[in-house]
Amino acid sequence: DAGITQSPRHKVTETGTPVTLRCHQTENHRYMYWYRQDPGHGLRLIHYSYGVKDTDKGEVSDGYSVSRSKTEDFLLTLESATSSQTSVYFCAISDHRGPPYNEQFFGPGTRLTVL
């Protein structure tokens, strides 16, 4: 398995509080991604990073920010959590230096509940 960890694995928080989720990789892959997975919607991309300090928005970026100060860490922050952000969050990594180029390896996920 690719060396990807996510922390925390579970979190319950209250509406309006800030929350930061961490993704850590030991594969030295350039690309890192944050997804959320909800019933009826599948996996949706929140933000991604294509290098240190280089990030871009995905399909559902509103209410989320990210930071990547080191190759191995990609942080997802909910500045003021809302109940609509209750979800399972997955981090993924990929390495485009050779085929199959687009294969992404996923972390174990973080289950976030916003009350």
Place this chain on the structure above:
Amino acid sequence: EDKVVQSPLSLVVHEGDTVTLNCSYEVTNFRSLLWYKQEKKAPTFLFMLTSSGIEKKSGRLSSILDKKELFSILNITATQTGDSAVYLCALTGTQGGSEKLVFGKGTKLTVNP
């Protein structure tokens, strides 16, 4: 906008049956189509299909890509209870960056003993 539609959304079969999962897509400048398996945890990679590799096989699982008709199928023969999972189809095109995958909503497969 790139789009992936999977069907059926759910499927219940008995052990030993053969199943076919469908994935149709719309994309600007197709690059690759990927299949993942998800069992109550993180998705795990199964296959990637590209213009130069339109058919893949691994054990009881196989997949083909039809670039003309814009679909892919995932076949599982002699199903086992361990095949029970959600199967995800994902697509990469060059519009909006080839680094991003667009996922379908998945097909939930249940294999009963």
